[in-house]
Amino acid sequence: MRALTVRPGQAGSAGVQDVPEPPVADGPLLVETLAIGICGTDLEIAAGDYGEAPPGEDHLVIGHESLGRVAEAPADSGFAAGDLVVGIVRRPDPVPCANCAVGEWDMCRNGRYTERGIKGLHGYASERYRISPDFAVALDPALSQVGVLLEPTTVVAKAWDHIERIGHRVHWEPRTVAVTGAGPIGLLAALLGVQRGLEVHVLDVVEHGVKPELTRALGAEYHTQPIGEIGLAPDVIVECSGVPSVVMDVLYQSGHDGVVCLTGVSPRGRNVTVDAGALGREIVLENDAIFGSVNANRAHYEQAAQALADADTGWLERLITRRVPLDGYADALQRHAEDVKVVLEMQA
Numbered sequence: 557m558r559a560l561t562v563r564p565g566q567a568g569s570a571g572v573q574d575v576p577e578p579p580v581a582d583g584p585l586l587v588e589t590l591a592i593g594i595c596g597t598d599l600e601i602a603a604g605d606y607g608e609a610p611p612g613e614d615h616l617v618i619g620h621e622s623l624g625r626v627a628e629a630p631a632d633s634g635f636a637a638g639d640l641v642v643g644i645v646r647r648p649d650p651v652p653c654a655n656c657a658v659g660e661w662d663m664c665r666n667g668r669y670t671e672r673g674i675k676g677l678h679g680y681a682s683e684r685y686r687i688s689p690d691f692a693v694a695l696d697p698a699l700s701q702v703g704v705l706l707e708p709t710t711v712v713a714k715a716w717d718h719i720e721r722i723g724h725r726v727h728w729e730p731r732t733v734a735v736t737g738a739g740p741i742g743l744l745a746a747l748l749g750v751q752r753g754l755e756v757h758v759l760d761v762v763e764h765g766v767k768p769e770l771t772r773a774l775g776a777e778y779h780t781q782p783i784g785e786i787g788l789a790p791d792v793i794v795e796c797s798g799v800p801s802v803v804m805d806v807l808y809q810s811g812h813d814g815v816v817c818l819t820g821v822s823p824r825g826r827n828v829t830v831d832a833g834a835l836g837r838e839i840v841l842e843n844d845a846i847f848g849s850v851n852a853n854r855a856h857y858e859q860a861a862q863a864l865a866d867a868d869t870g871w872l873e874r875l876i877t878r879r880v881p882l883d884g885y886a887d888a889l890q891r892h893a894e895d896v897k898v899v900l901e902m903q904a
């Protein structure tokens with residue numbers, strides 16, 4: 557069968573290859589892959605900057621944002637042929653650490669977790685894959701066009717889950733949220749903010765097109781100025797751009813008792829000069845809480861599936877700005893100016 561693979565560490569090595577059928581050892585569910593979402597992590601892997609092949613192999617099947625249809629399922633698996641399904645990305649470390657042992661692999665403490673399509677396990681960008689029901693999530697059939705957005709939605713479902721847990725360290729009545737970066741993660745973070753009844757502000761440098769349109773369609777406000785210039789001291793900031801200067805800016809801008817969540821994986825090697833004393837002073841004197849958030853556990857997949865089911869499907873469809881056949885993978889791995897989410901269609 558065909559799969560999109562890379563040689564980790566080797567820029568420009570992405571290609572469609574013939575690979576063996578998925579091994580039964582991967583799990584009793586056989587899934588036909590419908591769509592694979594491409595994100596910044598995939599671009600980093602394709603550039604040779606990230607990613608790890610399974611032990612003893614030199615290539616990695618990429619693809620961690622997936623949507624598939626169950627082709628075969630054992631009677632007692634909780635799944636049936638025809639079900640729409642999404643595969644969870646991370647697997648617990650083998651020790652397991654205390655968090656992986658209780659299903660919180662997103663909070664793995666020793667870094668020995670694996671991730672399908674990213675770290676040590678083949679991903680979902682093959683025509684078929686196998687999976688254990690424990691790591692598969694069933695989706696509402698109404699999400700057949702947009703279910704590939706589940707995985708990025710899990711990332712923001714986790715971020716919001718932790719924002720709320722942290723917020724509740726005190727009496728907490730949040731009203732405003734700022735989201736920096738109007739890529740898929742930012743727009744989905746904004747969606748979940750609106751679903752929580754908050755006043756949402758989205759900030760991005762892009763002035764026209766789908767990003768401001770989708771923001772306004774949510775009933776949220778769109779800004780192209782830096783966060784320090786919009787005259788807001790938000791109760792919550794969700795940083796989704798990963799741009800180093802923006803990351804620094806958001807640390808100063810939350811309101812008192814603010815919760816700032818960093819979700820963007822920033823590039824290394826960019827220096828920004830800061831007055832560390834002033835920053836530390838502000839964080840202390842305002843009781844600010846700043847934290848990072850990555851990945852998601854099964855509970856977040858369930859929360860994200862609910863968030864997508866509650867959203868306007870038309871809005872979610874507009875988030876997918878390009879659909880590219882598998883053979884067009886090279887173009888899918890190039891950023892276009894008007895991209896929000898690019899999706900590979902896996903069935904010819």
Ligand code: BGC
Pocket residue numbers: 595596597598620645646671674707708711850851852
């Ligand atoms: C994925 C996460 C993953 C992270 C780090 C992100 O793109 O969505 O599931 O944990 O990359 O590898």
